[in-house]
Amino acid sequence: QSALTQPPSASGSPGQSVTISCTGTSSDVGGYKYVSWYQQHPGKVPKLMIYEVSKRPSGVPDRFSGSKSGNTASLTVSGLQAEDEADYYCSSYAGLYVFGTGTKVTVL
Amino acid sequence: EVQLVESGGGLVKPGGSLRVSCATSGFTFTNAWMSWVRQAPGKGLEWVGQIKSKSDGGAINYAAPVKGRFTISRDDSKDTVYLQMNSLKTEDTAVYYCTTEYYYTLKYWGQGTLVTVSS
Numbered sequence: 001q002s003a004l005t006q007p008p009s010a011s012g013s014p015g016q017s018v019t020i021s022c023t024g025t026s027s028d029v030g031g032y033k034y035v036s037w038y039q040q041h042p043g044k045v046p047k048l049m050i051y052e053v054s055k056r057p058s059g060v061p062d063r064f065s066g067s068k069s070g071n072t073a074s075l076t077v078s079g080l081q082a083e084d085e086a087d088y089y090c091s092s093y094a095g096l097y098v099f100g101t102g103t104k105v106t107v108l
Numbered sequence: 109e110v111q112l113v114e115s116g117g118g119l120v121k122p123g124g125s126l127r128v129s130c131a132t133s134g135f136t137f138t139n140a141w142m143s144w145v146r147q148a149p150g151k152g153l154e155w156v157g158q159i160k161s162k163s164d165g166g167a168i169n170y171a172a173p174v175k176g177r178f179t180i181s182r183d184d185s186k187d188t189v190y191l192q193m194n195s196l197k198t199e200d201t202a203v204y205y206c207t208t209e210y211y212y213t214l215k216y217w218g219q220g221t222l223v224t225v226s227s
Contacts, residue, residue: 001172003152032212034213036213036214038153038214040153045205045217045218045220046153046205046214046217047217048213048214048215051210051211051213051215052211052212052213057215087152089153091155091213091214093212093213095169096155096169096171097143097145097155097158097214098155099145099152099153099155100152101152102152102153
C-alpha cells in the first residue's frame with residue numbers, strides 16, 4: 001500500500017483555523033470509516049487526536065475535528081494555539097494500516 | 109493507567125538480528141490487538157505489523173518492507189509483545205514504537221526504542 005498524501009506544511013495565526021487534507025484511494029480512505037489523526041511534537045511520542053474519521057478521544061480539545069469526503073479525509077484545527085504547532089499524520093485501516101506523509105503545522 | 113515500555117534496541121550490523129520487547133500494563137493484554145510502528149530519523153511514521161488477540165484468531169500481519177524478515181509474537185502470561193528482526197538493513201534504522209489498537213486506531217503508544225543498523 002502507498003502512503004496517503006498530505007501537504008508538507010500548513011500554517012495559521014493564533015485564533016485562526018487550519019485544515020489538513022489526507023488523500024488516499026477507494027481501497028483505504030474512501031472505502032472504510034477507520035481514518036485516524038495523530039499529533040507529534042518534536043522528539044515526542046505520537047498522540048491520537050481523531051479516530052473513526054471524526055471521533056475525539058477523551059481529553060482531546062473540541063478545537064480538533066475530522067471529516068471525510070470520498071477518498072480525502074481532513075483534520076481541522078480551530079482557534080489555533082501555540083501548542084498546536086506539531087507534525088500531524090493521518091492513517092487508514094483497511095486490513096493493514098497505512099500512514100500519511102505528514103504535515104508540519106506552524107503557528108505564525 | 110496504560111503503560112507500554114519498549115526495550116532491546118541498540119546498534120546492529122547489516123544482516124544481523126535483534127529482538128525488541130514491549131512490556132505492558134494497565135489493560136487486559138490478552139484481549140488486545142498490538143501493532144509496531146517505526147519512524148526513521150527525520151522521517152514519517154511507518155506501520156510495521158500487527159498481532160491480534162488469541163480470542164480473535166491470533167492473526168499476524170506485516171507491512172511489505174518487513175514481511176519475511178520480521179516476526180511479531182506475544183506472551184500473554186507476561187503481557188508482552190515482541191518484534192524479532194532478522195536480515196536487518198540500514199533502512200530499518202528507526203525508533204520502534206509499540207502500540208495498542210482500539211477500534212482500528214492506534215490508541216496508546218510506548219516511548220519507543222531506537223534500532224540503529226550500521227557497520
